[in-house]
Amino acid sequence: MFHVKQPENPEPTASFSLDDSPIARELADLTARRRVLDAVTVTLSGRTRVITVSNQKGGVGKTTTTVNIAAALASIGARVLVIDLDPQGNASTALGVPHTADIPSIYDVLIDDFPIADIVQTSPESPNLLCAPSTIHLAGAEIELVSQVAREHRLRTALDEYLSNLEERLDFVVIDCPPSLGLLTINAFAAAGELLIPIQCEYYALEGLSQLLGTVRMIQKHLNPRLRLSTILLTMYDGRTRLAQQVAEEVREHFPQEVLSTVIPRSVRVSEAPSFGQTVIAYDGQSAGAVAYREAAVEMVRRDTTTEASAASNQHGTTSAPADEGGQ
Numbered sequence: 001m002f003h004v005k006q007p008e009n010p011e012p013t014a015s016f017s018l019d020d021s022p023i024a025r026e027l028a029d030l031t032a033r034r035r036v037l038d039a040v041t042v043t044l045s046g047r048t049r050v051i052t053v054s055n056q057k058g059g060v061g062k063t064t065t066t067v068n069i070a071a072a073l074a075s076i077g078a079r080v081l082v083i084d085l086d087p088q089g090n091a092s093t094a095l096g097v098p099h100t101a102d103i104p105s106i107y108d109v110l111i112d113d114f115p116i117a118d119i120v121q122t123s124p125e126s127p128n129l130l131c132a133p134s135t136i137h138l139a140g141a142e143i144e145l146v147s148q149v150a151r152e153h154r155l156r157t158a159l160d161e162y163l164s165n166l167e168e169r170l171d172f173v174v175i176d177c178p179p180s181l182g183l184l185t186i187n188a189f190a191a192a193g194e195l196l197i198p199i200q201c202e203y204y205a206l207e208g209l210s211q212l213l214g215t216v217r218m219i220q221k222h223l224n225p226r227l228r229l230s231t232i233l234l235t236m237y238d239g240r241t242r243l244a245q246q247v248a249e250e251v252r253e254h255f256p257q258e259v260l261s262t263v264i265p266r267s268v269r270v271s272e273a274p275s276f277g278q279t280v281i282a283y284d285g286q287s288a289g290a291v292a293y294r295e296a297a298v299e300m301v302r303r304d305t306t307t308e309a310s311a312a313s314n315q316h317g318t319t320s321a322p323a324d325e326g327g328q
């Protein structure tokens with residue numbers, strides 16, 4: 001979690017002991033964090049960062065992270081495309097983008113060589129937030145891809161073409177992967193420069209991670225040497241449980257450079273938002289979940305510049321990216 005300075009004009013507080021209760025402290029903390037976020041300015045890198053959100057475990061928060069990070073980035077002025085690569089189409093739903101079977105989708109791009117420009121829709125949430133939707137047809141794509149020429153590179157080729165013909169550059173492409181390491185996920189790995197792994201703060205959080213990282217190493221060797229694990233985000237964190245704290249500690253021990261300081265709390269607002277066809281940023285932008293995703297987005301933008309700066313000066317460590325500077 002970000003270290004937050006005391007606000008200059010603290011909210012007036014009543015003078016009875018409830019103020020010292022954990023809930024009162026949490027609310028005061030949230031208010032202070034919102035103020036910091038409202039004052040934050042970020043400098044975008046000027047490049048298009050292609051980030052694939054993957055973890056072959058289901059239900060760890062891939063889709064939730066994809067759409068909410070994308071919406072949070074759009075809300076700070078970035079132009080963002082979400083590619084929904086999961087046949088379930090949950091990312092398309094959460095972005096309020098129609099994706100019934102008759103709608104041109106990422107399936108047509110992968111299998112029938114449609115240009116991405118022909119399938120992209122704008123989310124009603126923001127003109128900065130685009131979506132290449134998935135439809136139910138994508139469920140067959142895993143099998144159909146097997147017999148395609150350059151089957152691992154089809155997304156990358158289509159994306160390169162799309163990005164190079166855009167009039168206005170995108171700052172981010174965020175790809176939501178299905179819960180498997182099949183050809184759809186491999187296409188996402190081949191197209192991306194960065195990998196973001198959401199990890200749910202629950203039992204067995206690290207189970208399967210070595211298989212995922214093994215696949216990434218294979219991709220780096222044979223298909224895409226540019227791919228790097230840039231970000232790990234701890235999701236569904238419940239700070240009241242010892243287990244969540246232990247999982248968070250363990251993941252940070254293993255991946256000190258990659259884990260964001262921001263953790264995403266378990267929050268009802270986050271899980272409700274998709275049923276309204278919205279991200280939590282639009283649904284309740286002041287809620288704890290939305291604030292955390294906005295902080296994570298700021299951290300990802302700032303870390304990128306920090307990474308470049310530290311690579312240039314050959315330093316070790318990229319973990320300090322506080323959002324409490326009010327601008328950079």
Ligand SMILES: Nc1ncnc2c1ncn2[C@@H]1O[C@H](COP(=O)(O)OP(=O)(O)O)[C@@H](O)[C@H]1O
Nearest residue numbers: 058059060061062063064236265266267270271
């Ligand atoms: N921070 C959170 N708080 C509460 N519920 C969450 C949170 N993140 C995800 N969920 C819920 O957990 C379930 C799985 O999340 P999802 O993003 O669909 O995972 P995945 O894409 O990895 O399968 C969904 O019902 C989602 O609404």
Ligand SMILES: [Mg+2]
Nearest residue numbers: 062063086090
């Ligand atoms: Mg999903």
